[in-house]
Amino acid sequence: LKAHERARYLYRIADGIEAARDRIAFIQSRDTGKTLTETRALAASAAGTFRYFGAALETLDDALTVPRGDYLTLSVHEPLGLVSAITPWNSPIASDAQKVAPALAAGNAVLLKPASWSPLVALELARIVEASGLPAGLFSVLPGAGREIGTLLVEHPAIGRVSFTGGTETGRMLARQAADKLMPVSLELGGKSPTIVLEDCDIDLAVAGVMFGVFSSTGQSCIAGSRL
Missing domain, CATH: 3.40.605.10 (Aldehyde Dehydrogenase; Chain A, domain 1)
Structure with missing residues (x-):
């Protein structure tokens, strides 16, 4: 096709x-x-x-390399x-x-x-x-x-x-x-997915984000938060 x-x-x-x-x-x-x-x-x-x-x-599109001589270089997918x-x-x-x-x-x-x-x-x-x-x-x-x-x-x-x-x-x-x-x-x-909470953060927003990261999908996710 x-x-x-x-x-x-x-x-x-x-x-x-x-x-x-x-x-x-x-x-x-x-x-x-x-x-x-x-x-x-x-x-x-x-x-x-x-x-x-x-x-x-x-x-x-296929990639055409700029010629550097009397030849053509073409990258074909x-x-x-x-x-x-x-x-x-x-x-x-x-x-x-x-x-x-x-x-x-x-x-x-x-x-x-x-x-x-x-x-x-x-x-x-x-x-x-x-x-x-x-x-x-x-x-x-x-x-x-x-x-x-x-x-x-x-x-x-x-x-x-x-x-x-x-x-x-x-x-x-x-x-x-x-x-x-x-x-x-x-x-x-x-993997292990860390969450970094900085001192000047919006703590309520951070808590909500951490809770979602850990417990969404009941935690059954390769990107679920696992370190804080």
Whole structure:
């Protein structure tokens, strides 16, 4: 697909997510236990992500280096082919969009592996993608047990790259397996998120911010505040 065609599909997917926002919010709340207020916001965020990368495609171009002799140097953007996205359970629609949208924008086919605890939103996303008219085979969802399927995806010769969000231990394992086939991986793993409160701050505002950072999503977030 040409860049403008990919952009059109990304916009359609964004429209589909917005149209199904309440349904997505309900499914995600049932899957994860989040409040409907939060899951509606996550659905809106996912739509915005697809729309952002659709817009980015409209300005995408190959880079021409200024000639320094009687030759031409051109940097060409080429897709990797088939890539896999492994997403966490706690914010599925937003996490799915953050991996799927840029991969589709770059011209790749995407195999999405949702967390085994919250697969329903990914299946709803597949329905929306299909309704957008995206050619068959460019987006697939593979639910199931994380460790077993993750290993198969990393080791499969058809997979050109894996993007994983999840625990540090699992990320290390996937990185070792990917190294055996010299395949690049993108890892977003657990971490410690400090909050720095300065002496001259608005203490009420700081307290509200710290409380939100620690307890939103019931604290089940890789960016939840954990140090003060």
